[in-house]
Amino acid sequence: MSPEPARQTSPEPARQASSEPAQPASPEPARQAPGPEAEAVIRVRDLAVAFGGRTIFSGVSFDVRRGEVFVILGGSGCGKSSLLKAMIGLFPPAAGTVEILGQPVLSEDDKARQALLRRLGVMWQSGALFGSMTLAENVELPIERHTRLPPRARGEVARAKLGVVGLGDAAGRLPAEISGGMAKRAGIARAMALDPPVLFLDEPSAGLDPITSAGLDELIRGIARDLGTTFVVVTHELQSILAIGDRCIMLDKEAKGMIAEGDPRVLRDTSEHPVVRAFFRREPMAERG
Numbered sequence: 001m002s003p004e005p006a007r008q009t010s011p012e013p014a015r016q017a018s019s020e021p022a023q024p025a026s027p028e029p030a031r032q033a034p035g036p037e038a039e040a041v042i043r044v045r046d047l048a049v050a051f052g053g054r055t056i057f058s059g060v061s062f063d064v065r066r067g068e069v070f071v072i073l074g075g076s077g078c079g080k081s082s083l084l085k086a087m088i089g090l091f092p093p094a095a096g097t098v099e100i101l102g103q104p105v106l107s108e109d110d111k112a113r114q115a116l117l118r119r120l121g122v123m124w125q126s127g128a129l130f131g132s133m134t135l136a137e138n139v140e141l142p143i144e145r146h147t148r149l150p151p152r153a154r155g156e157v158a159r160a161k162l163g164v165v166g167l168g169d170a171a172g173r174l175p176a177e178i179s180g181g182m183a184k185r186a187g188i189a190r191a192m193a194l195d196p197p198v199l200f201l202d203e204p205s206a207g208l209d210p211i212t213s214a215g216l217d218e219l220i221r222g223i224a225r226d227l228g229t230t231f232v233v234v235t236h237e238l239q240s241i242l243a244i245g246d247r248c249i250m251l252d253k254e255a256k257g258m259i260a261e262g263d264p265r266v267l268r269d270t271s272e273h274p275v276v277r278a279f280f281r282r283e284p285m286a287e288r289g
């Protein structure tokens with residue numbers, strides 16, 4: 001796989017003059033998001049998902065641009081995880097198409113489909129590590145399955161990936177010997193094992209305390225910035241959305257579709273949609289329906 005072009009980064013914010021009062025650290029990205037001119041690495045068009053005749057959502061269309069952190073958000077049960085699964089072709093949608101890296105995810109050509117899947121890294125919310133294997137062995141698994149690298153080289157790649165997520169010293173530990181935050185990091189390292197240009201993360205902060213969650217957000221932003229990886233992240237953690245998201249879409253259970261798209265900070269500050277406002281401002285919603 002050819003290396004991805006480096007992410008365009010914004011210059012560091014100017015240092016404050018010493019006479020200015022210290023500002024609290026902003027949770028918001030201090031970097032330039034890829035603009036509309038950036039290539040779309042994912043194109044979702046008119047997507048609908050239904051289970052047993054029940055439509056979860058329909059008419060969902062958006063692009064994910066190269067190098068951005070794209071967030072799928074919305075309340076419980078609106079179909080975020082189902083959208084993620086449909087995007088990577090785990091099941092056929094009721095309608096619509098998804099193209100990733102210029103290829104349809106549900107290509108009839110099985111070889112092409114497998115080759116595309118190999119280029120996508122996925123970390124599931126429930127994506128537990130294998131308990132009997134060390135972290136390094138867990139990360140080695142996809143390398144062993146999909147490459148012909150000899151064991152020693154596999155081990156080196158696995159340790160390098162663990163180094164990227166700050167677990168270089170924990171390569172020999174078992175999952176039971178590490179914290180929940182470390183396990184998420186190890187899951188990201190495993191998802192990165194084959195250097196995917198696109199990483200999908202399903203609820204990465206679920207079950208983490210706010211400080212550990214903020215550390216994970218930093219990691220995601222760092223990988224996007226330094227390696228140019230494109231992220232698609234499902235989450236309903238407001239802090240995370242504002243910290244990592246370049247752009248987002250919001251799904252809604254009642255609308256059975258998308259109710260907002262854009263920069264999450266702009267949506268927070270300007271959206272007139274009652275559900276979007278309630279979500280970003282943590283306002284209670286009146287009963288709907």
Ligand SMILES: Nc1ncnc2c1ncn2[C@@H]1O[C@H](COP(=O)(O)OP(=O)(O)OP(=O)(O)O)[C@@H](O)[C@H]1O
Nearest residue numbers: 051052056074075076077078079080081082083236
């Ligand atoms: N394989 C399936 N078969 C039948 N129904 C399903 C299946 N997967 C999901 N659903 C239903 O689809 C709806 C959306 O589920 P989904 O998990 O995609 O929502 P979500 O927004 O990710 O929710 P949460 O934030 O609670 O994880 C739910 O009503 C769920 O029960």
